[in-house]
Amino acid sequence: MAVVWQCGRYALPLKRPLVMGILNITPDSFSDGQQYLQPEAAILQAQRLIDEGADIIDIGAESTRPGAQTLSASDEVKRLMPVIEALLDCGLPLSVDTFKPSTMQHVLDAGVDIINDIYGFRQPGAVDVVAGYNCGLCVMHMQGEPRTMQEAPHYNDVVADVRHFLYQRTQELQQSGVVSNRIVLDPGFGFGKTAAHNYELLKNFKQLHFEHYPWLVALSRKSMIGHITGREPAQRLGGSIAGALAGVVGGAKVLRVHDVAATVDAVKVWQRVFGEAP
Numbered sequence: 348m349a350v351v352w353q354c355g356r357y358a359l360p361l362k363r364p365l366v367m368g369i370l371n372i373t374p375d376s377f378s379d380g381q382q383y384l385q386p387e388a389a390i391l392q393a394q395r396l397i398d399e400g401a402d403i404i405d406i407g408a409e410s411t412r413p414g415a416q417t418l419s420a421s422d423e424v425k426r427l428m429p430v431i432e433a434l435l436d437c438g439l440p441l442s443v444d445t446f447k448p449s450t451m452q453h454v455l456d457a458g459v460d461i462i463n464d465i466y467g468f469r470q471p472g473a474v475d476v477v478a479g480y481n482c483g484l485c486v487m488h489m490q491g492e493p494r495t496m497q498e499a500p501h502y503n504d505v506v507a508d509v510r511h512f513l514y515q516r517t518q519e520l521q522q523s524g525v526v527s528n529r530i531v532l533d534p535g536f537g538f539g540k541t542a543a544h545n546y547e548l549l550k551n552f553k554q555l556h557f558e559h560y561p562w563l564v565a566l567s568r569k570s571m572i573g574h575i576t577g578r579e580p581a582q583r584l585g586g587s588i589a590g591a592l593a594g595v596v597g598g599a600k601v602l603r604v605h606d607v608a609a610t611v612d613a614v615k616v617w618q619r620v621f622g623e624a625p
Contacts, residue, residue: 490539
């Protein structure tokens with residue numbers, strides 16, 4: 348397992364699970380759309396996430412919920428840049444959730460530390476862009492694309508298929524000059540997967556691992572939690588914490604969450620019992 352995750356200006360130790368706080372500056376995200384669309388509200392929310400103990404701020408300007416429509420690159424950049432500029436010196440790595448190579452180029456030139464790509468850097472030109480920087484990469488598995496991904500997801504063996512896909516992505520990235528300690532892998536809970544697929548992946552999370560790559564778990568407030576609890580997104584905190592800790596048990600090194608304070612507390616207690624005492 349990598350000792351650090353190299354992310355632009357930061358080398359992040361992976362001795363404990365890192366908490367990545369979600370900052371959606373979108374009008375239509377499934378959980379918190381429109382709440383932080385204005386830059387002032389987004390910046391205040393980012394400060395709350397920092398105060399609650401986030402290790403990373405992950406900024407997304409385009410919803411990737413099932414059925415979401417694509418945002419133009421120019422509009423995406425217009426939403427992102429005021430928030431990035433305000434937070435660049437906040438003391439934490441900044442991540443941008445985008446799959447557009449032109450947006451990647453723009454935000455990396457501005458000083459962003461991590462690119463979080465739901466397409467796993469498969470868009471033409473994406474690998475070429477990130478290979479030229481020292482940014483961290485979150486490489487995610489997705490079957491299909493957001494607009495249609497939940498219509499009829501199918502796998503022969505979801506664990507083996509996701510593992511094979513992400514192995515291939517790491518090989519292409521390394522062949523393009525991306526050193527391995529820049530890469531974190533994400534199985535993509537909810538992206539082209541049924542609830543059964545999601546729980547099969549979470550149950551067998553350790554079987555996904557290969558070589559030395561660290562893994563990210565992002566299931567906060569997702570429909571897989573609602574499938575079990577029957578609760579709406581805003582009421583899925585308990586289920587989200589349980590899922591995050593299941594990921595930690597399976598070896599997750601990064602947790603991407605909406606509810607930072609509660610997740611930080613849960614990880615501290617888990618660590619005190621099962622890991623190194625803080």
